Amino acid sequence: MKRRAWLTLGAVVVGAGGVATYAAASPSTDASAAGRDKRPVKVYDLTLKAPETGERELPRTETKQFSLLGVSWTGATKHLDGKAQVRTRSLDTGEWTAWQDLETNVDPVEDPEERADARGASEPLWVGASDGVEVQVVHEDGSTSSGLPKGLEVNLVDPGVVTAAETKSTGTEPAAYAADVTPSPSATTPTAPASTVPEPPITSRAGWGADESISPDPSEYNADVKAVFVHHTAGSNDYSCADSASIVRGIYAYHVQTNGWNDIGYNFLVDKCGTIFEGRKGGVDLPVLGAHTYGWNRESTGIAVLGEYTSAGASNAALASVxxxxxxxLGQYGVDPNSTVQLKAGATQKNLAGTSFTSGESYTFNRISGHRDGYATECPGNSLYAQLPTIRAWASGPVKGLKLTSLDGAALSGTKYYTKGAITAHWSATTPASLISKFELLVDGNVVATAAGSATSVGTTVAAGSHTVAVRAVHQSGKPATTAALTVVGDTTAPVFSTTPKISMRTGTVSTTAVPVTLGWKATDAQALKQVKLLAPTTATFAPTTTSSQRTAKSGTATTWKMRAYDFAGNYRTSEPAYTPVILQETSATKSGTWTSRSSSSYLGGKSYSSSSKGASLTWTFTGRSASWVVSRASSSGQAYVYVDGTKVATVDLKSSTTKYRQAIWTKSWSSSAKHTVKIVVVGTSGRPTITTDGLVYIK
Structure with missing residues (x-):
């Protein structure tokens, strides 16, 4: 299906006087998919005419397919003192955009007399595939269209479809060209100097589909490159990076066929994904004269970022490539990108900040400057301009923001890391990896491992003893940056239990399944003890300074107390002694004096002995290392003497405000297991002489 052919140009005045509104159209072609599979680049120059007096209509007009447009006028040295706006219709959706401003405060041509066909023009605006356009131009003072430049045109660019495979230039020789017209470099073509830093990947003119037949003039060269001016191309930032080559083709066609230049103005172009495109022909590694910064082209190169960066900054990928x-x-000429330079003005003018320049005089510039530093333009946009210090820092080096983020295989205690030997250092940096030559892992100041600039970690093994560990990043310029050093101690010696884990009786309620005990130990390490864990009969984790824990054990059963001590390096030692709590019933004691047997489920074994007879005694003999006397307690309970191995060691009062059963009321422990006797004697306390004993528990 073919669209209607629009063969006329319509123009109407809109609103008050001084607003000239033009609707431009051109012949339509087959819009089928097959028709769009392969198309040459086309530029349609459509004359804008003043409307007839009194007309108010503004038609929306179909056009041939295009993706980039601008407004141009007669006279390369003339400015359009006013506002040019466009709106376009999407080829895919059929929707019309809002009005968009065209940037008309652009650099004039430095040598207009040498190019009679050069025109004044707005910056080109990428709008994506479109098939309809409206344009309106408003003079700055609101006067009629007579105040506007002559020869106003709207220029529509279809970047076409190029099917040639993309290629990359090596930078060691001028790029190959796609068309059959070979440029004729002048006899003064300089020799490409080697750079101090690597050449980044660059998509050649053949790679983005440059039609060399429209730019047959030989290249011109400067003596060197002293500075770089950064630009933006304006237009939408929503483009797909798959369209970047088309955008570059469109700008190229606009600069040559609309502006009347002999080539694209920029030396290089960069998209938001970081792809670098060769701009003006002549060899990416040569000081090609560009047309990008009025008055300063003779000593510089120009890099343009595709998109508009007034309110939004450029992507990190774009900044890295710039x-x-x-x-x-700059490295081809031994220049530090973060330095300044004296540039000689090629024109008398002012920059955006109001600084005046006189032709022939020299002025100080940053080696990497913005377009606005040299000419009164908003380019490269406020946000990208604010990112220039980052570009300078990344380009110059050393690596910024370098820090060690973690150290695997080692644990931190205080200010030191401890490891059994194998460690992996992890780091981060704010300088993009593409600008980093390598990373080096330093142990005691010596390089022990090397990683690529894209790496974020590397491993090594340290010997026993104390060491310093740091990471050094080498920028592509060769400048190093080193992190603060960490102290790392290599340690392969396991902790020791200077006191073997032991259990001892403690006070509390006794049952056949839960005898109250205290688990005690002491662990030490030659470097730094981290923790001690109880692994059986239950689990628990203890701080390195903890040496005891209240637990319970089952009576009559040998229980293994498995403990493990860890140091910060990851070494550990295990100790697993076994102990058996034994309950000796009251009936197993040797009696003297009068004792009465009592029965209750509250007693151990269901029975106990009670006596109020002064001097009555019970004696138990056992072989163990800890023991406790188990009693019943009440408000009427009396006192008893306790003898150990024939020596009186305590007087115990069984009185309690509440009645309690199976209470371990007195305990005694020894350093080792041995045969002992424990004897209890009734004191016969006045008013409450009775004591009730439930037996003895000991650890063997």
């Missing part, structure tokens, strides 16, 4: 290309070009 940094790389700037560092490489």
């Amino acid at each position: 940094s790389r290309i700037a560092a490489w070009k």
Whole structure:
């Protein structure tokens, strides 16, 4: 299906006087998919005419397919003192955009007399595939269209479809060209100097589909490259990076066929994904004269970022590529990208900040400057301009923001890391990896491992003893940056239990399944003890300074107390002694005096002995290392003497405000297991002489 052919140009005045509104159209073609599979680049120059007096209509007009447009006028040295706006219709959705401003405060041609066909023009605006356009131009003072430049045109660019495979230039020789017209470099073509930094990947003119037949003039060269001017191309930032080559083709066609220049103005172009495109022909590694910054082209190179960066900054990928290309070009002439330089003005003018320049005089510039530093333009946009210090820092080096983020295989205690030997250092940096030559892992100041600039970790093994560990990043310029050193101690010696884990009786309620005990131990390490864990009969984790824990054990059963001590390096030692709590019933004691047997489920074994007879005694003999006397307690309970191995060691009062059963009321422990006797004697306390004993528990 073919669209209607629009063969006329319509124009109407809109609103008050001084607003000239033009609707431009051109012949339509087959819009089928097959028709769009392969198309040459086309530029349609459509004359804008003043409307007839009194007309108010503004038609929306179909056009041939295009993706980039601008407004141009007669006279390369003339400015359009006013506002040019466009709106377009999407080829895919059929929706019309809002009005968009065209940037008309653009650099004039430095040598207009040498190019009679050169025109004044707005910056080109990428709008994506479109098939309809409206344009309106408003003079600055609101006067009629007579105040506007002559020869106003709207220029529509279809970047076409190029099917040639993309290629990359090596930078060691001028790029190959796609068309059959070979440029004729002048006899003064310089020799490409080697750079101090690597050349980044660059998509050649053949790679983005440059039609060399429209730019047959030989290249011109500067003596060197002293500075880089950063630009933006304006237009939408929503483009797909798959369209970047089309955008570059469109700008190229606009610069040549609309502006009347002999080539694209920029030396390099960079998209938001970081792809670098060769701009003006002549060799990416040569000081090609560009047309990008009025008055300063003779000593510089121009890099344009595709998109508009007034309110939004450029992507890190774009900034990294701008940094790389700037560092490489300046590195060809031994220049630090973060330094300043004296440039000689080629024109008398002012920059955006109001600084005046006089032709022939020299002025100080940053080696990497913004377009606005040299000419009164908003380019490269406020946000990208604010990112220039980052570009300079990344391009110059050393690596910024370098820090060790973690150390695997080692544990931190205080200010030191401890490891059994194998460690992996992890780091981060704010400088993009593409600008980093390598990372080096330093142990005691010596390089022990090397990683690529894209790496974020590397491992090594340290010997026993104390060491310093740091990471050094080498920028592509060769400048090093080193992190603060960490102290890392290599340790392969396991902790020791200077006191073997032991259990001893403690006070509390006794049952056949839960005898109250205290688990005690002491662990030490030659470097730094981290923790001690109880692994059986239950689990628990203890701080390195903890040496005891209240637990319970089952009586009559040998229980293994498995403990493990860890140091910060990951070494550990295990100790697992076994102990058996034994309950000796009251009936197993040797009696003297009068004792009465009592029965209750509250007693151990269901029975106990009670006596109020002064001097009555019970004696138990056992072989163990800890023992406790188990009693019943009440408000009427009396006192008893306790003898150990024939020596009186305590007087125990069984009185309690509440009645309690199976209470371990007195305990005794020894350093080792041995045969002992424990004897209890009734004191016969006045008013409450009775004591009730439930037996003895000991640890064997």
